[in-house]
Amino acid sequence: MINRQWLLASHPQGQATLDTWRLAEAPVPQPGPGQILVRTQWLSLDPYMRGRISPSTNYTKGVGIGEVMQGGGVGEVVASNHDDWKPGDIAEAMGFGWQEYAVLSPDLPGAARVNKVNTALAPPQAMLSWLGMPGLTAYIGLFEIGRPKPGDTLVVSAASGAVGQLVGQIARLCGARVIGIAGSDDKLAWCREIGFDATLNYKTETDLRGAIAALAPGGVDVFFDNTGGPIHDAVLNNLAVGARVVICGRIALANDFDGEDIGLRASSRLIVTRSLVQGFIAFDWWHRRPEAMARLAAWHRDGKLITREDILDGFERMPEAFLRMMSGGNMGKQLVRLGG
Template structure:
């Protein structure tokens, strides 16, 4: 458990940028993705609670960041907070081809919060020695695990020598104070922006959950009781 830091802003920050979403973005990006200056980083679910932070952290590392979402409004937000390029997977005739045009040298880091067809498209565009952090599978969350096999990317992984690693934030819990302090510092310096989508009333919990699953939330989905 974490003690709520009331000096860092609204207490609800402990559920968003100063909580699990922030810690996930921090450790999955910096410890698994390991972005470097000049790298091309692709973030799926880029307008969500985790993705919006992950992209900004990659920018702080000096990388070029491409955000993928199914909402033009979310992608506009991503550009406002520093993403270099964005792609709407719902309106791109071929996401893999669009990525190939944006990433002629390939994708060095893939921060994957969705799985599914977006995952497959990015895997086709990995660069040599790419790093892939699997942090979520919201696009296929209603599939039974046996159905979630996606593209058979083994030949691409051999060609690129890429590393694909699943991520669970609690594996890094012993280092959370380090991450929380850096997140506070970035936020206070104006280098980390965040937005939340708050519904009011416990009766709206089911609607909030469904909004998140449909990708309708604008940032971290919360319910104020």
């Protein structure tokens, strides 16, 4: 049996292209002691992957040339050498990689852990979006750094994305007023549909800083920043006293990932407003995933968390899906569904 795999072909200079990866074939591997073999059903596309294909040092080891591209997925167990797992179980893990079959080690700890998917709770691919890493990202960023409270004004960028859509809705549950920033009117219309109080299109707004000031005359108390870049500057020029800025992502820099990021030095605004800016990585908080999942599932069950996925069909479309996500072409969480 053949296991198709996407291997890293080159470290991209600037934006990745369809040629950044190449499709290869390998034999389907056999699980060793304590391992399981899974057939991939869903693969996740996430901005952190851009860091993994950069030659520069990032927070974890990147993908080498000729290695299987890293990424999380969901799949069905087809063979098991582990007492707790049997064929037909559904597994979710960060360690699938871009391949049709993967061998996983359920006893690995932390972020490498393999989770058994409770399909009664939600569709399995939810484990890659609102019940998974993006859900944990929104939950931790908001509650550990942003700390929204009733009456606060919160701004979130990439507002309709996998993380942004959750941030806005959870912040509203906290009693905050939510302003979403995204790059198309369709995305913004959907954000308003799921309860955002106001929205801004950064591509058509000629004075984003002024537009934020008009929507947040008392200043921005919480900024959940998924993009970095000029949107970051426009919001930082509108901070309220005691603001919290959650530095979650920098997808605006996708085209110049390894270059110097030049823009606003916010020192002056941070002093005058006594504000806090903090970066974080969801993988550090994997021990909090059960807590986050329980809350997210309850909100979802009660209709308080409406989510949206952007699904491409076919394993061969992985690079296309990656480029789609990095350029903001997706509406909601970007996923690829593999054929039966």
